[in-house]
Amino acid sequence: MHSIYFLLAFLASNSLAAPSPMITESGIYSWSAPLARFYQEVDKRIQEARKSPDFPNPPACDMSKASMPVAPTPLPGPDPDTYLSHVAIGRGIQNYTCANSSSVPAPIGAVASLYNASCTESNYPSLTTMMTNLVINYPLPSDPTANFQPTNILFSGYHFFTDNTTPVFDLDTAPQKQYGYAVTKRDSASPAPSDAPEGPNGEPALAWLKLNTIDGTKGGLKHVYRVNTVGGSPPKTCEGKNPGVFTVEYSAQYWIYAADES
Numbered sequence: 001m002h003s004i005y006f007l008l009a010f011l012a013s014n015s016l017a018a019p020s021p022m023i024t025e026s027g028i029y030s031w032s033a034p035l036a037r038f039y040q041e042v043d044k045r046i047q048e049a050r051k052s053p054d055f056p057n058p059p060a061c062d063m064s065k066a067s068m069p070v071a072p073t074p075l076p077g078p079d080p081d082t083y084l085s086h087v088a089i090g091r092g093i094q095n096y097t098c099a100n101s102s103s104v105p106a107p108i109g110a111v112a113s114l115y116n117a118s119c120t121e122s123n124y125p126s127l128t129t130m131m132t133n134l135v136i137n138y139p140l141p142s143d144p145t146a147n148f149q150p151t152n153i154l155f156s157g158y159h160f161f162t163d164n165t166t167p168v169f170d171l172d173t174a175p176q177k178q179y180g181y182a183v184t185k186r187d188s189a190s191p192a193p194s195d196a197p198e199g200p201n202g203e204p205a206l207a208w209l210k211l212n213t214i215d216g217t218k219g220g221l222k223h224v225y226r227v228n229t230v231g232g233s234p235p236k237t238c239e240g241k242n243p244g245v246f247t248v249e250y251s252a253q254y255w256i257y258a259a260d261e262s
């Protein structure tokens with residue numbers, strides 16, 4: 001289910017049903033202005049699609065049409081023999097540790113769920129960006145493989161670390177869903193754009209990254225780019241923090257490239 005049906009499903013599952021609650025700083029649930037804007041955009045796209053001679057057939061999910069956003073300090077491109085295999089919206093936490101109140105937070109990994117934005121990114125990139133910015137304000141579903149409200153995106157994988165410098169992306173989530181397993185190392189980084197959205201408590205957006213895969217990878221996956229980040233950065237110092245681990249909420253897009261295995 002994708003494209004126009006996917007968009008219609010957004011509306012069916014959201015605006016016609018009770019909206020998912022949004023957590024505000026005061027803990028009060030409310031509709032957010034960004035969610036209302038998102039629905040307006042979805043509605044606009046549906047009206048446009050109705051005029052297409054192909055309607056009601058969905059537009060093709062042609063990932064070669066997708067173009068990755070360029071980082072402020074441009075990241076090196078993917079290898080020439082690779083192709084874009086998946087665009088995921090990631091939502092989760094970044095973990096940091098403070099040794100004492102005069103040290104600086106050290107990153108010790110992250111845990112996130114990945115959601116399938118491949119077809120929306122190929123056809124409606126601005127909607128995908130809006131979704132990435134929206135989901136930071138919503139808790140993950142309690143069933144990790146459930147669709148993620150409020151935009152009804154489908155689960156596509158898990159993101160976690162095997163040690164402080166080894167991010168993993170697991171897209172082999174079921175016997176019939178074998179889309180690869182990427183064990184990665186950081187290749188390069190760029191600061192996020194200066195106007196990138198902050199996290200719920202004003203946390204600056206994480207750096208954009210290029211990661212390359214290493215041994216242990218399956219399914220021909222080669223690179224994972226982290227772009228369009230929202231929140232996730234730690235405070236500059238550990239002042240006022242108890243020694244130990246703390247977490248910061250974030251969302252981001254992961255662009256995953258693969259090469260055919262021979």
Ligand SMILES: *[C@@H]1O[C@H](CO)[C@@H](O)[C@H](O)[C@H]1NC(C)=O
Pocket residue numbers: 099100101102103
């Ligand atoms: C705080 O932790 C840092 C990093 O581990 C260490 O270098 C420093 O000596 C510690 N300072 C105090 C006051 O314990």
Ligand SMILES: *[C@@H]1O[C@H](CO)[C@@H](O)[C@H](O)[C@H]1NC(C)=O
Pocket residue numbers: 095108109110111161247
């Ligand atoms: C990060 O923190 C979460 C929540 O406390 C925990 O479940 C997870 O194992 C931690 N992961 C890492 C890599 O530290």
Ligand SMILES: *[C@@H]1O[C@H](CO)[C@@H](O)[C@H](O)[C@H]1NC(C)=O
Pocket residue numbers: 001002061086116117118119155156171177179
């Ligand atoms: C993402 O969704 C598209 C369209 O339904 C599907 O073809 C693709 O296999 C999915 N990818 C993943 C990693 O789930």
